[in-house]
Amino acid sequence: MSLEIANLSVGKAGKTILSDIGFTAPRGQVTGLIGPNGAGKSTLLAALLGLAPSSGHVRFEGQDLMAMTRRDRARLAAFVEQSANTEERLSVRDVVALGRTPFQSALASANGAEDQAVIAAALAETGMTAFAARRFDTLSGGEQQRVHIARALAQTPHLLLLDEPTSHLDISAQLQLLALLRRKAMAGTTVLLALHDLNLAARFCDHLVVLKAGTLAAEGAPARVLDPALLHHVYGVRARLLHDAFAGHSVIVYDEAIPETLPHNPD
Amino acid sequence: MKAGPGLASPGARNAGVHRLSLPALFLLLLLSTIAAVTFGPADITPQEVWSVILHHCGFLPDSPVSRLRDAIVWELRLPRVLTALGIGAGLALAGTVMQALTRNPLADPYLLGLSSGAAFGAVLFLLAGFALLMPLGAFLGSLGALAFALLIAQLLGGATPSRAILAGICISALASAATSYLIFWSATGDSYREILSWLMGSLSGSLWADAGLVGAALLLCAPIILVSGRALDAFAFGDNAAASLGIDVPRLRWILLGATALLTGIMVAIGGAIGFVGLVIPHAVRLATGSRHRVLLPHAMLAGAIFMLWTDTAARTLFDPRELPVGIITALIGAPVFLFVLLRYRRMT
Numbered sequence: 001m002s003l004e005i006a007n008l009s010v011g012k013a014g015k016t017i018l019s020d021i022g023f024t025a026p027r028g029q030v031t032g033l034i035g036p037n038g039a040g041k042s043t044l045l046a047a048l049l050g051l052a053p054s055s056g057h058v059r060f061e062g063q064d065l066m067a068m069t070r071r072d073r074a075r076l077a078a079f080v081e082q083s084a085n086t087e088e089r090l091s092v093r094d095v096v097a098l099g100r101t102p103f104q105s106a107l108a109s110a111n112g113a114e115d116q117a118v119i120a121a122a123l124a125e126t127g128m129t130a131f132a133a134r135r136f137d138t139l140s141g142g143e144q145q146r147v148h149i150a151r152a153l154a155q156t157p158h159l160l161l162l163d164e165p166t167s168h169l170d171i172s173a174q175l176q177l178l179a180l181l182r183r184k185a186m187a188g189t190t191v192l193l194a195l196h197d198l199n200l201a202a203r204f205c206d207h208l209v210v211l212k213a214g215t216l217a218a219e220g221a222p223a224r225v226l227d228p229a230l231l232h233h234v235y236g237v238r239a240r241l242l243h244d245a246f247a248g249h250s251v252i253v254y255d256e257a258i259p260e261t262l263p264h265n266p267d
Numbered sequence: 268m269k270a271g272p273g274l275a276s277p278g279a280r281n282a283g284v285h286r287l288s289l290p291a292l293f294l295l296l297l298l299s300t301i302a303a304v305t306f307g308p309a310d311i312t313p314q315e316v317w318s319v320i321l322h323h324c325g326f327l328p329d330s331p332v333s334r335l336r337d338a339i340v341w342e343l344r345l346p347r348v349l350t351a352l353g354i355g356a357g358l359a360l361a362g363t364v365m366q367a368l369t370r371n372p373l374a375d376p377y378l379l380g381l382s383s384g385a386a387f388g389a390v391l392f393l394l395a396g397f398a399l400l401m402p403l404g405a406f407l408g409s410l411g412a413l414a415f416a417l418l419i420a421q422l423l424g425g426a427t428p429s430r431a432i433l434a435g436i437c438i439s440a441l442a443s444a445a446t447s448y449l450i451f452w453s454a455t456g457d458s459y460r461e462i463l464s465w466l467m468g469s470l471s472g473s474l475w476a477d478a479g480l481v482g483a484a485l486l487l488c489a490p491i492i493l494v495s496g497r498a499l500d501a502f503a504f505g506d507n508a509a510a511s512l513g514i515d516v517p518r519l520r521w522i523l524l525g526a527t528a529l530l531t532g533i534m535v536a537i538g539g540a541i542g543f544v545g546l547v548i549p550h551a552v553r554l555a556t557g558s559r560h561r562v563l564l565p566h567a568m569l570a571g572a573i574f575m576l577w578t579d580t581a582a583r584t585l586f587d588p589r590e591l592p593v594g595i596i597t598a599l600i601g602a603p604v605f606l607f608v609l610l611r612y613r614r615m616t
Binding site for chain 1: 370372494495496497498500501503504505507508510511512513514515553554557558559612
């Protein structure tokens with residue numbers, strides 16, 4: 001049981017943004033979506049949620065994700081945007097309670113006992129219990145992102161999609177967030193996240209999907225995917241791998257950018 | 268970090284108060300209604316008002332109130348008071364919905380040009396000889412203005428608050444010029460003055476038929492809006508966030524903006540372009556209740572009704588025997604609030 005994507009294409013205003021993408025994000029693993037800016041990472045996540053017009057097949061745990069109603073999909077899959085802010089006067093608990101939206105009827109007046117329990121658990125899991133009564137807009141960027149994760153967890157998702165969730169966080173917050181996602185994966189959630197930092201991707205992801213200009217460039221285990229030739233091909237950089245004897249895996253160091261206009265010069 | 272009490276969400280802090288605040292507001296509305304009917308050139312006591320209402324509702328076969336005083340209450344003051352209540356409730360709801368859907372704290376039927384569009388539609392139908400269809404003209408006018416505002420915002424690459432206001436200025440200017448042109452060429456003598464007074468927003472001369480039409484528009488639109496509270500909450504972080512929470516964003520947007528245009532159209536057809544109610548009320552209520560729409564919407568509706576009732580009472584009694592268009596009073600209150608909102612949300616605009 002996993003997220004299986006086949007022949008996925010997205011076009012907007014006559015322009016192809018993603019063409020013929022196919023890969024599998026295994027259940028209970030963290031799959032990292034990497035690639036340069038404009039490669040189509042955000043579009044891919046949006047297409048999986050039905051937010052971008054797409055063709056192709058997306059199956060999750062045997063069900064056709066595209067054929068579902070929005071509400072059914074929202075009960076299965078949760079999405080965390082890059083950085084979402086609001087001017088509304090909402091408490092942290094109010095924001096996390098939004099995650100219960102797909103489970104509640106329009107007429108029910110308040111969150112029921114089960115909703116309350118799920119919300120409390122999501123707050124606890126993200127370490128935000130003490131912040132529950134705080135106003136969302138008074139929090140720091142890292143705290144706000146944790147609240148968004150808590151909101152997503154309140155959807156009790158089987159599939160967790162995140163668009164560069166670490167981009168505005170300091171190092172400690174990044175590590176905490178990725179460790180939390182690893183714990184969720186261990187508990188059986190399928191996690192697919194777009195990431196910029198390749199070393200973090202190598203360290204925290206079980207599986208990597210590499211996009212370049214709307215096409216699939218590579219897929220596989222980080223150690224297999226992240227080699228100097230691929231980094232050259234996808235990112236246009238000269239890079240080396242150094243072995244980190246303490247952690248037991250490789251670390252990428254970048255030497256220089258290779259201007260795209262130059263013809264490829266095999267060295 | 269500990270959560271300081273000063274930073275706590277007003278919504279969370281007052282969670283228990285809401286159960287009482289709605290009935291309290293409703294009681295205030297009822298008392299205000301009786302009180303407002305007693306205000307005016309003829310001195311009428313609350314007991315008399317109560318007797319007249321009971322008499323006409325068939326609970327009191329013999330009214331102790333004289334025929335003339337009965338007529339003042341039943342034919343003049345009560346229809347006007349009820350019309351004011353309905354218009355205030357409708358405009359406050361329309362403003363709350365627009366602010367949530369467009370994520371724009373400055374959204375208001377008046378500021379985004381819907382009221383001007385509605386006024387143009389109403390005057391067009393009136394001068395073309397379809398006086399009875401004026402509400403339809405107003406609805407089409409407000410719908411057209413809304414579509415135009417959304418189109419301009421789209422062309423500008425997304426509706427930020429300041430862009431929406433600029434689009435509203437453009438639409439208001441165009442619709443007002445078109446309205447003035449119509450009046451200039453077609454209206455004569457008395458009708459000229461009457462139309463101008465109505466354009467500024469006035470409930471003078473409201474009849475039971477007016478109150479009925481306002482009530483019908485509210486009965487049709489308010490339930491749709493009130494049950495959408497949870498869905499509107501999901502818009503706090505934008506369209507994509509709402510969609511990923513299972514909300515059918517395009518469908519909800521069309522239904523709610525349609526209801527807003529209908530409410531605005533009918534309210535303008537009856538009361539003219541009364542401004543700022545849709546801006547002042549939601550912001551004032553939000554300070555007390557927080558932003559959760561299941562709480563905010565019903566409170567804004569009742570508060571809007573009470574606000575409109577008292578501003579209209581002031582409009583007809585302050586400078587007795589002359590009457591002020593109520594739109595002047597709401598603008599006197601609304602413009603400073605507009606500035607307050609601008610300053611409060613200056614990061615966004």
